[in-house]
Amino acid sequence: SAVISQKPSRDICQRGTSLTIQCQVDSQVTMMFWYRQQPGQSLTLIATANQGSEATYESGFVIDKFPISRPNLTFSTLTVSNMSPEDSSIYLCSVEGGQSYEQYFGPGTRLTVT
Amino acid sequence: RKEVEQDPGPFNVPEGATVAFNCTYSNSASQSFFWYRQDCRKEPKLLMSVYSSGNEDGRFTAQLNRASQYISLLIRDSKLSDSATYLCVVIQTGANNLFFGTGTRLTVIP
16 A cells, blocks of 8 residues: 655644645555544545646535646645634545555544634 | 434443444435444555455455445454444545544443
C-alpha cells in the first residue's frame, strides 16, 4: 500500500480564517480523495481530486468552501475556507489501492475552529 | 435510508471470546465490500476485503450474503489489541468512492 503523509497533523484556527491541508503520496496515483470525519461520526467524502481536471464534489460540499488543488500525481491540497466551529473535524486524504477499489488513508489532520 | 448500516455497539467482550459484527447495505448493485479498523485518533486501516465465497485471515473471518445484503465479520479468540472501531465499507458499482458505516466499537476486556 502507498505511504501517505498529511500536513499539518493538527491545528487550532480562529473562525473566519482558512487552512490549507497538504497530502503527499510516495507513488503516483490517479485518484485522490478527501474525507471529513466529525466527532463520533463516520467518514464523509468531500471530493475526488484527479490530476489535470477540476475536483468532483459530493452533495453538500462546494468548491468555494473547500477548494482543492491537484498539481501532480503525488500531491493534493484541501483548503477549508472561512472557517466556523462547525468545520471542526478530522480531514483525511486517501488514495485508491487499485486491486478492488480499496482505499488507503493518510493519518488525518485534526482541525479545531474556535 | 442509509447506504450502510451497522450496530454501533459498544461490544464489551472478555479476552478469548468470539464476537461477530453485522452490516447491511441498501444498494443491491454494490460491488465491493471491506472491513476497516480504526483505532482511537487514528486513520482507518484496511482489515480485509469481503468476497462472495467468504474469506479468512487468521482469527478473522468475513462473509458476504448478497441475497440478504449483509456483511459479517467474525473475530475468534479476541485479544486486547483487537479493541477498536470496525467500519463496514461498501463500493457501489461504477462509483469511485466508499460508503462507510458508522462503525462498531469493540472493547476486549482482560
